Amino acid sequence: MGYGPHRFFWKAIWKLDTLPKIRVFTWRVGHEILPTNCKIATIRQGFDKGCPRCGAETETLLHALKDCPTSRAVLSIRGWSRIFISKNYDRCIDWLEDLMRVLDKRAMDDLMTTLWNCWNNRNNYILRGKKEEAKQIWERASNLNREFRICNMMNEPLLSQNIVVKRWKKPPKDVIKINFDATVGENSTGYGMVIRDEDGFVLGGGGGFKEGRRSVEQAECMAFEESIKLACSLNIKDHVLFETDHVGLVNRLNNSANDITTIGARIKDCTAAFNFFKSASLIWTERSCNTVAHLVCKKMYSEAKNCLFGMDYPSEIHDAVISDVS
Ligand SMILES: [Zn+2]
Numbered sequence: 001m002g003y004g005p006h007r008f009f010w011k012a013i014w015k016l017d018t019l020p021k022i023r024v025f026t027w028r029v030g031h032e033i034l035p036t037n038c039k040i041a042t043i044r045q046g047f048d049k050g051c052p053r054c055g056a057e058t059e060t061l062l063h064a065l066k067d068c069p070t071s072r073a074v075l076s077i078r079g080w081s082r083i084f085i086s087k088n089y090d091r092c093i094d095w096l097e098d099l100m101r102v103l104d105k106r107a108m109d110d111l112m113t114t115l116w117n118c119w120n121n122r123n124n125y126i127l128r129g130k131k132e133e134a135k136q137i138w139e140r141a142s143n144l145n146r147e148f149r150i151c152n153m154m155n156e157p158l159l160s161q162n163i164v165v166k167r168w169k170k171p172p173k174d175v176i177k178i179n180f181d182a183t184v185g186e187n188s189t190g191y192g193m194v195i196r197d198e199d200g201f202v203l204g205g206g207g208g209f210k211e212g213r214r215s216v217e218q219a220e221c222m223a224f225e226e227s228i229k230l231a232c233s234l235n236i237k238d239h240v241l242f243e244t245d246h247v248g249l250v251n252r253l254n255n256s257a258n259d260i261t262t263i264g265a266r267i268k269d270c271t272a273a274f275n276f277f278k279s280a281s282l283i284w285t286e287r288s289c290n291t292v293a294h295l296v297c298k299k300m301y302s303e304a305k306n307c308l309f310g311m312d313y314p315s316e317i318h319d320a321v322i323s324d325v326s
Helices: 007-014 020-031 037-043 061-067 069-077 081-085 092-100 105-128 134-159 216-233 247-254 262-276 291-303 315-325
Strands: 175-184 188-196 202-211 239-244 279-284 307-309
Touching: 007 020, 007 092, 020 092, 020 105, 037 061, 061 069, 061 092, 061 105, 069 105, 069 134, 092 105, 105 134, 175 216, 175 291, 188 216, 188 291, 188 315, 202 216, 202 291, 216 239, 216 247, 216 262, 247 262, 247 279, 262 279, 291 315
Parallel strands: 175 239, 239 279
Antiparallel strands: 175 188, 188 202, 202 307
């Protein structure tokens, strides 16, 4: 969990304009979880780890997608051969990450679609003994992308209606924003939070469910405390902006010096915990700017569960995450 050395890669695939199944494929490539013979041989004893197509000794994922002659032929049709052959890698993710630094987004969309077709070609070959010509694979890949683009263009007007609803704002450069929210029921509370960087990229989040009666203010305070805890546990030490749509909490924090209530004491503890960060503050925003946190919160509340997530957040919030940044 958290963001590791391949943050660049995960962030780039999140921005890919491909069909969802190709984004999923890219995610699997990044995690090396596709069933190559090499992979199967580590699980099943006596399984031949060689490449079924060219007879190479070991069929790693890199081999299947990049080095196997058929794949290489497909890639070279697009004139990518020079970048492809020049360097050896241990893992697919290193190779793709390198490429992402040279190719623009559109070229990357095409590349991933092509690789996806290479992978399908490999499977067809194994399962059905069907051998496709390199040119055919490439043509299929480019048709797929073209269709998707046309479909996307037709959808565009639907998104650009003239309704002005205030939306979540990206934090300034080098600042992490943490939105949180709480839902209060008769005898239970749900809370949710989401951590995003200056691009609106989700670094993590989560939420929970707690039994017991609470006021809205107590619940919001709890969500605030949990957000600080989560940021600390992810070791986010940057400049941090906490954001809530509960104005009472922000007011209390600003007047906490004179506040002798229990909540006042808890808020003082929160501001003391701010020392963990380079800088931190709590700001207020409108409800329509806090939708992702609200959705996480609602999910926790309705499912009565606790969960933390990293960059692969629950699918329910995906649309809201995207609409916040578009
Ligand atoms: Zn091969």
